[in-house]
Amino acid sequence: MNYKFTTPIEMPRSTHYGNNYWIFESRKLHRRVTAYSNLEYENLLTLEMNPEVVYYCEQPCSTTVFVSGKEHKTIFDVYIVYKNGREEFQEVKYQQELDSDSPKGKRSQEQIEIQKMWCLQNDFPYVLRTDKDIEKGQYFIRNLSVLSAKARRFHIESKEADKAIISYLSKIKRTTIGLLSESGRFEINKTLDYLSDLYYRGIIKFDDICNDCLTNKTEVIFCGI
Known part of the structure; x- marks a missing residue:
């Protein structure tokens, strides 16, 4: 199967707003995978070990959306393809980042809306995953x-x-x-x-x-x- 997004965008560690940095070998992709935060790593780990996921690509694409004449650029966290053929873009956020009163709240909400708009325009499902979705239990x-x-x-x-x-x-x-x-x-x-x-x-x-x-x-x- 030819996947639409196969080459991760290289993200300089010094300029990425996330914290921590993970690299691991993916059996599913036959290459090294990079995550730029603990939560991104945890999410990729769940995809790696989910038998319903046949393919994924981290930092798959950078895109631009125009809202009210203003240009907004964004990079998705991961692109996924499931056994049933469903394609999906995911964004990964800590739940507390979505709080409008938090330092990152407004920026996170804007980013999510921009990504939702792009996915709607391009007919891709969009999923927001938080630590509550990913960290299902203590272990x-x-x-x-x-x-x-x-x-x-x-x-x-x-x-x-x-x-x-x-x-x-x-x-x-x-x-x-x-x-x-x-x-x-x-x-x-x-x-x-x-x-x-x-x-x-x-x-x-x-x-x-x-x-x-x-x-x-x-x-x-x-x-x-």
Whole structure:
């Protein structure tokens, strides 16, 4: 599939208003991805580990919108393509930045309205994501970070092993990480590596991943293929 936006705009760190700076290897994109704030990184991490997302591009394009004869320029945070073909632009903001009384409130609101207008004119869905949408629970991002790191390094390369593991999980439907480790179907100390790969692909999910750390007691639920 040919995606409309594939080259991120380079943003000099010294001139970007955001704080912090992240670079990570994307298994989904086969390249390094850059985020310019903690929240942008967290959002990209959720896209990286969402099996419904087939493609995304950070800082995908700079555009200009004219409002009342005045030129307004803006850069979107991320462009996304889902399995069902839906394309989407997202802007990422902390909820407190949207407060009209905050130092960034007015600027943030103006930016959002400009982006909404451009998306409306160009027939793209537009989604505003805040920390309340992204940080779903105390442990969600922490767990995703662990799973993402393992999924980047480990792929189930043997088709026979992949088929056998999926067949086993499809029969039991629900179990724990600890019981899977004891089942003898995984290499010693590599159970979470296998499960991270399956989670990345959307074949399994973990129960209560938002509110508790991943442990041997964490339940694994088969989702199907």
